[in-house]
Amino acid sequence: MNVDLIRLTNVKKTYNTGVTAIRDLNLRITKGDFVFIIGATGCGKSTLIKMLYREEKPTAGQILVGGIDVGKLRNGKVYKIRRKIGVVFQDFKLLEKSTVFENVAFALEIFGIPKDEIHAKVVKALDLVGLKDKITSYPDQLSGGQQQRVAIARAIVNGPKLLICDEPTGNLDKETSKEIMAVLNEINKLGTTIIMVTHDIDIVKEMDKRVIELDSGRVLNDFERGTYR
Amino acid sequence: MKTFRIIGRNIRDAFKGVFRNFSLSFASISCITITLIVVAVSMVLSENVNNFTLLVEKDVTIVAFIDNDLEEKKIDEIKKEISKMSNVEKYEYKSKQKITKEMMESSEVFDSIMKNWDSSENPIQNTFQVKVKDINKINDTADKIKKLDGITLVKYGEGMIEGLISTFSFIHKICIGAVVALILVTAFLISNTIKITISSRQREIGIMRLIGASNLNIRIPFIIEGLILGILGSIIPIVLTIYGYQKLYDHFGGHLFSDFIKLIKPVPFVYATSVVLLSIGILVGMFGSWRAVKKHLKI
Ligand SMILES: Nc1ncnc2c1ncn2[C@@H]1O[C@H](COP(=O)(O)OP(=O)(O)O)[C@@H](O)[C@H]1O
Ligand SMILES: [Mg+2]
Numbered sequence: 001m002n003v004d005l006i007r008l009t010n011v012k013k014t015y016n017t018g019v020t021a022i023r024d025l026n027l028r029i030t031k032g033d034f035v036f037i038i039g040a041t042g043c044g045k046s047t048l049i050k051m052l053y054r055e056e057k058p059t060a061g062q063i064l065v066g067g068i069d070v071g072k073l074r075n076g077k078v079y080k081i082r083r084k085i086g087v088v089f090q091d092f093k094l095l096e097k098s099t100v101f102e103n104v105a106f107a108l109e110i111f112g113i114p115k116d117e118i119h120a121k122v123v124k125a126l127d128l129v130g131l132k133d134k135i136t137s138y139p140d141q142l143s144g145g146q147q148q149r150v151a152i153a154r155a156i157v158n159g160p161k162l163l164i165c166d167e168p169t170g171n172l173d174k175e176t177s178k179e180i181m182a183v184l185n186e187i188n189k190l191g192t193t194i195i196m197v198t199h200d201i202d203i204v205k206e207m208d209k210r211v212i213e214l215d216s217g218r219v220l221n222d223f224e225r226g227t228y229r
Numbered sequence: 230m231k232t233f234r235i236i237g238r239n240i241r242d243a244f245k246g247v248f249r250n251f252s253l254s255f256a257s258i259s260c261i262t263i264t265l266i267v268v269a270v271s272m273v274l275s276e277n278v279n280n281f282t283l284l285v286e287k288d289v290t291i292v293a294f295i296d297n298d299l300e301e302k303k304i305d306e307i308k309k310e311i312s313k314m315s316n317v318e319k320y321e322y323k324s325k326q327k328i329t330k331e332m333m334e335s336s337e338v339f340d341s342i343m344k345n346w347d348s349s350e351n352p353i354q355n356t357f358q359v360k361v362k363d364i365n366k367i368n369d370t371a372d373k374i375k376k377l378d379g380i381t382l383v384k385y386g387e388g389m390i391e392g393l394i395s396t397f398s399f400i401h402k403i404c405i406g407a408v409v410a411l412i413l414v415t416a417f418l419i420s421n422t423i424k425i426t427i428s429s430r431q432r433e434i435g436i437m438r439l440i441g442a443s444n445l446n447i448r449i450p451f452i453i454e455g456l457i458l459g460i461l462g463s464i465i466p467i468v469l470t471i472y473g474y475q476k477l478y479d480h481f482g483g484h485l486f487s488d489f490i491k492l493i494k495p496v497p498f499v500y501a502t503s504v505v506l507l508s509i510g511i512l513v514g515m516f517g518s519w520r521a522v523k524k525h526l527k528i
Contacts, residue, residue, distance in 0.1 A: 053439075076444055083441035093436050107440040112235035154440065 004064075005031040005162060005193050006052065011061035013047055013217075021047035023217040025061070029195065031161070034188045036204050037197045039214035045197045048214070049164050052195070053085045054078050066161055083111075086155030086163040086192075090170035092147045094139040094154075100126065101135045104154045125153040129183050145176035149183060156187055163187060165196040169203065177203060204228060243453035247461075250426050254458060257422040261462025261513065264415040265506050269470045271404040272502055278397040280493050285394060289367065291359040293374045294382040297325070303379050304355070310377050311357060316370045318360040325353040354381070364394055412513055419458060419517025420524075423451055427525045434526070448522045452515055459514025460507070467503040474499050 006029040013022040021044040029035055037045050050056040051063055054070045063070045070081055094103050104122045113121075126132050129149035139147050148168055155163055165184065169177035181203055188194045198204060204211055211228040213221040247254045293311075295304060304322070311320050329351060333340040343351075359374065361367050367385060375383040427434070437447055475495045484491045 079438070079441045079443040079446070082439065087439055093432075093439070095433060095436065106436075109238050110235075110437070110440070110442045110446050112231040112238070114230075114234065158441070 003031045004028045005033075005066055006195075007062075007064045009062045011051070011058045011063055013044070013051060013056060014059045021217055022051075022058070025217070025219060027212070027219065029193065032188075032191060032193055034185070034194045034207070034209040035196070036207070036209060036211045037195065037214065038199070038201070038204060038211060039220070041199075043214045044217040045214055046166055047217075049166060049195060049197060052162075053087055053164060054081050083158065084160055084162065086152075086158070086160040088148070088151050088155050088163065088165040088168045090167040092139070092144075092151045094147060094150055096139055098138075099135065100131065100137050100139070100142070100150050103139070103150055104157050107154050107157050121157050122153075125157040126150075128156070128186065129153045130179075143176070144172050145179055148172065148176075148180055152180070152183060152187070156192065161193060163192050163194045165194065167197055167199065169198065169200055174202075181207060239449045239453055242450040243457055246426060246430075246450060246454045247457050250429060253422050253425055254461075257419050257458045257514075257517075258462045260415055260418045261459060261510050262465050264411045264513075265463050265466035265510055266469060267411055268408050268509060269466045269502060269506055271408045272505065273470070273474055275401045275404040276498070276502070277493055278401050281490055282394050282397050282401075284491060286364045287360075289361070289364060289385060291357075291361065291367065291371050291374060291383060291385040293357040293359065293377075293380050294384070295355040295357065296379050296381050297354050299355075299379045307357065307377050307379055311359060311374060314370060314373060316361050316363055316366050318362045320357055320359040323356050323358055325351055325355050328353050328356065412509065416513050416517045416520070419455060419514055420521040422458070423455055423518040423521035424525055426454070427451065427521060444526070448526060451518050451522045451526075455514035455516075455518025456511055457514070458518075459510035459512070462514070463507045463510030466506050466510075470502050470506065471499045474502075 006027070008025050008027040011022055011025040011027075012020070014020040025048070037048065039045055047056060051058050052065055052070065054073050058071045061071070065081060066084055068081055068084075073081060095106065098106065101122055104125055105118050108118045108121060123132060123135070126135060129152050131146060131149050131153065134142060134146065134150075139150065142150065148171075152163075152168075163184075168184070169180050172180065177200065184194055184196065185207070205228065208226050208228075210225050211221070211223040212219060213223075293307075295307070308320075308322065311317055329343060332353075333343050357374070359370070361370050371383045371385055374380060434447055478492055478495050481492060483494075
């Protein structure tokens with residue numbers, strides 16, 4: 001029953017500056033899970049998830065995501081894994097000159113999906129994050145929390161198996177962070193595996209999910225659900 | 230249907246790209262326009278020179294005068310020798326009777342003079358009229374014919390015509406060189422424009438990559454953008470060519486300086502030239518952006 005969506009075996013990452021960000025990492029993440037990654041700044045959290053969506057390549061070891069050997073993916077084929085993974089960042093990464101609708105539709109238009117189908121999917125995704133009434137707004141007309149929800153809608157509109165979030169609440173206040181977490185929890189319940197990097201220990205405690213703590217590129221602790229206090 | 234939608238989106242994006250960075254696009258378009266105007270002028274010039282050269286070449290004939298006392302058999306031998314020469318395009322034997330007849334038909338004065346002459350007194354000689362393949366080697370060929378037994382005299386448009394033709398072919402070569410150089414410069418400039426467009430859109434491209442755009446997805450709009458720049462840049466040169474050349478042709482009445490130098494008729498020449506200009510514009514635009522995209526869009 002417990003199928004691994006992600007499996008890292010003896011993964012190591014040394015940047016060409018000589019900095020080693022990940023040392024001998026072994027990790028398994030089950031399909032449908034919600035996993036937090038915590039640890040001090042510079043311990044390699046971002047590097048770890050960047051390797052999952054093949055922004056970075058491991059120096060050694062194997063990374064399987066949904067059965068694909070991500071580390072072996074050639075540059076020209078990276079899009080194949082990107083289409084299966086949604087990514088959300090602290091800084092939202094929205095197109096400023098495009099409306100909320102266009103920002104979300106952007107991810108579908110590339111694939112040549114019919115207009116009405118795009119419309120239906122975009123509206124559904126925006127409905128899920130609670131922004132159905134902001135379709136024609138521009139990013140600078142929205143609050144930070146709303147912008148992040150647009151980014152989440154864009155990340156999931158394609159129906160990815162995995163949603164990766166790198167400090168999605170890093171720029172948001174407590175109240176707004178809670179809203180974002182509610183949205184992510186909803187998405188997770190619908191079957192999407194979520195990996196979230198965060199500094200916010202309150203969130204981690206409240207959500208009560210699996211927590212992986214990194215230290216200097218190694219797994220320091222791996223708390224099963226409900227064991228992190 | 231899917232491909233159709235993707236193409237539609239790409240064209241839309243490319244147009245957006247052209248207008249979003251309009252000052253840059255405008256610089257590229259102007260650059261293509263200027264280049265293509267020079268190309269058009271060069272083409273009109275060189276094509277006319279070429280045409281003129283061909284016309285002249287067609288007209289240049291070596292006339293070999295044959296000794297009037299020569300027997301039929303000897304004439305046949307000369308014919309064989311001439312046919313063996315590599316630079317001979319075609320040759321024709323013209324008997325003095327035929328030449329006389331032609332001359333009498335073309336001139337009344339001549340006609341009245343010749344009528345009073347007995348055919349045995351006819352001073353006109355039998356000739357071979359030879360056309361050569363390569364006009365630059367006409368000297369050699371004429372010399373060879375001259376050396377044949379029974380040929381008394383060889384005449385052709387010595388000096389003046391060859392000089393004219395070699396001057397023109399020199400101009401022609403310079404035009405081609407200038408055009409090639411300009412096209413390269415333009416491709417380079419477009420490449421730079423697209424490069425700036427790309428760098429001003431790095432963020433957008435980064436986001437596209439993040440959400441799973443393939444390299445092709447990302448590149449095609451830029452390539453189409455180059456194509457659009459090429460098309461927009463060729464509008465003015467094409468209009469100038471079509472109307473300008475017609476005006477020029479009408480102004481000079483179809484020939485330059487004298488009847489001798491005939492201009493190419495505007496239709497279909499201007500349309501053919503326009504097609505060439507548009508093709509160059511499109512190719513240069515696409516090549517320029519392809520180069521920029523290849524260099525600056527590596528993952
Ligand atoms: N692109 C990079 N080039 C070189 N070194 C990097 C790069 N990205 C991160 N690092 C280094 O790798 C280490 C881990 O960084 P990162 O994964 O961003 O940590 P975290 O996200 O946990 O704060 C740090 O020492 C950082 O300086
Ligand atoms: Mg980080």
